[in-house]
Amino acid sequence: MVKKMDKSYKAVMERQIEIIKKSVGLDYTKYEIEGIAFDYEKMMNESGFSIEEIEKIQKETGVGDTPLVELKNINRLIKKLSDKGKGARIFVKDEQTNPSGSFKDRRASISVYMAKKLWYEGVIAATSGNYGAAVASQAAKRGLKSIIIQECFDSRGVGQPEILEKERSCAAYGSEVVQVSVGPELFYYTLLLLEETGFFNASLYSPYGIAGIETLGVEIANQTKELTGEFPDVVVSTHAGGGLTTGTARGLKKVGAYSTKIVGASVDLRGLHMASDKDFNRKSFTTGHTGFGIPFAVFPDRSDVPRNAARVLRYIDRYVLVTQGEVFYMTELLAKLEGLQRGPAGNTSLVAAFALAREMNEDEIIVVNETEYTGAGKLPTAQLTFAKENGIQVISGDPIKDDKPGERIVIPEDPSQIGYIEIPMSQLKESYINQLIKRLGKTDFTQKEIEFISEEIREDEDSVINLIKKVREESL
16 A cells, blocks of 8 residues: 655655655765765766766757857947046857757756656756746757746735746746745745656756856857957856856866956845745846845755755855846846847846946956846836836936835936945855854864865865854854
8 A cells, every 4th residue: 555645844844855865866975075064076077077068968959159249339338437448348148049048058958968868757947937948948858848836926926027927938838837925835845746746856056057057158268268369357147046157167167267257246135035925026136136146155055955066155256236226227228239138137247247347457358147038027117117016116316325125226327327236255255154153053163174164165274264263253
């Protein structure tokens, strides 16, 4: 007699380790060292592929080899706004030419390939946006079933235009879409469906997903060198969960672009809680914001797999925030000056690049490592109208000075007002240590754990020990 599974929330969550292990085809215990320490590079090397293998897999489904485009009109505008000798050239990696319209086809391509290789009948992904469309598209190409679980409604049953349009996109590719309200339901239903179907977990944070993005870094490095004679000085990456930044940085390093600086950029939504029913529709961005960017930077293993392969503090050199109004403004500026109608995820990093370019020398190169086509998001009117309907004030003014997440969106009156807010790397590193101490309930770490933390935050071991001491004393 077959025993029925207990589907209660508590029972399912208690089985999460077992469910996830069966659904990713990867034994994470092989990489555990001691305590918090695990062998990250071994995990990536053993479960990943060579760049040549990834390129071959992606070519089979039409992924990658996207154009690198110089924003000549925007660059002329930057020169006019910059001091003499300043004004770096901006190029964008136009990822909207991938099958589903974003860079996430790269990470989905390898996950779906692995699902097919390991004889899974289908794939499941938990996502509110572009990744769902990418998984659905790649699954269709490989002849697999797909289920996309979307967190898209508040308790009133109201969802944002950008998220709802993604449901239609996923369904068009033949995916079954399960829509849930904000809160813990997303992870619960993901586990429940993984267990019931036996499908592959196409997690955003598996080594397969990160390996798929490495070709983006490789292409950026090679194309920039071909066009300008040098590797880029700076690559600006929209930062949410960290996969884009991690994969791109790893790819850059694999072709020798060691001196390229990596800048992460997020929309400033500080003060809004992403799991809050009240705050859910007071934000006007579904990804690329601080609600994901900061938590995943300082506590990467909050993900749906035991060990997150996206570990952004290993790679970024700077972390900057931009405002909602600036991104909406840049979306229109890109369309009107460059004839490129693209969505807010890529335009988040373009805002940061625009501001940074004015500070850099005119012979330097910045690459925005993705633009993408994201349905309702590419037309600011849809999201701005939704914001007004939810009591958000939309005004013109100085966005850096006057923007207030959840209350006010400030559209720049002039491109000279486009700027950024710097988040010190030291602050993020301290937060990483603080998260470890709070989560583990201990302040003493073994030598192996110190070595691991040193790799995680790119500080020498003595600095790590001093940082732990500082955080411990501040918490008393």
